[in-house]
Amino acid sequence: MVTVVEPVSARRLLACAQDVRAVYLDAFSGAPWAEGPAHADAYLRRLAADVDRPGFTAALAVDGNAVVGWATAWTTPRPFPTDRCHPRISAALGEQRTAEWLCGAREVDELAVAAHARDAGLGGRLLHAVTADRSDGRCWLLTSVRATGALAFYERAGWTQATHPAPAGAGHAAFLGPRHPARTAVFPPGRRA
Template structure:
């Protein structure tokens, strides 16, 4: 692996804000995200508040002094909030599974590696760094099923898609981490899916 991954506590992650902004802008510019540079600015504003969340952890991948990747995670609120994509998640999993599988677990919010740094193992290392302390292995994330390479990446690392099809055709699916105790309860994809 070329580059090093460092765990960065809470607000200290913001010392890397310019590099994180650049990675966010380039990593999410392509389909299916179609992110514009202004979205990277919006993300940095959100990140400033997110660093104060319970259980927040962050990690950066550095090539020398240059940020080439980052990841963030935090403890999922109980009950699951009614903001962002969470209502779709709750509808797809149902209240009981949402509470048992997600609430109180570690939610990976963002994982991004600059396109020029792909293939170095940095995505895996970042993901491992922010999920290593997941309570009882209970970590999860949301991603777009339209991001086929991203979905394959998580599957190669042992993550299991828990919502099939993606909630309400929204295109976002829940993935449970490789040590999540509920992963054995996840239904396999339908034949031909």
């Protein structure tokens, strides 16, 4: 069967909540995430609220009747959020770049593909599905620097790492999308303006 990747409504995504939970567990139970059933349940509770965020968009990867991946995104608010990993990203970029580059941009929040469906281009297709309609190209995401597979995937997909945490293997990195106008203003590791 051919796996279909398509944008979906919040209602359709939530109707597939148990499938999303199963993919979440499959994708995030291993290193470096080590997340279990309680994390997956917490994600579903968060997702139920996230669908009401301004600019919310989602996509599913479906193989026959089985959900094998999904992605969600929304518009980053102004002022910049102070929850989760956002303060670390803001500290790394600085207040001005954070406001100019990230606030009002499309923030990719989650992207997951079941292990058995990887290496078929689904991650890239899901990423494209939740960002392609952004005419100004202002899209961004963050991930753990310990997730070396994710870091390599985003780089292959044309995303540019905008923050470079300490090399100790902890922290988070922000990536700017392939059409983000600030991509060329990103400084390499160890150098700041």
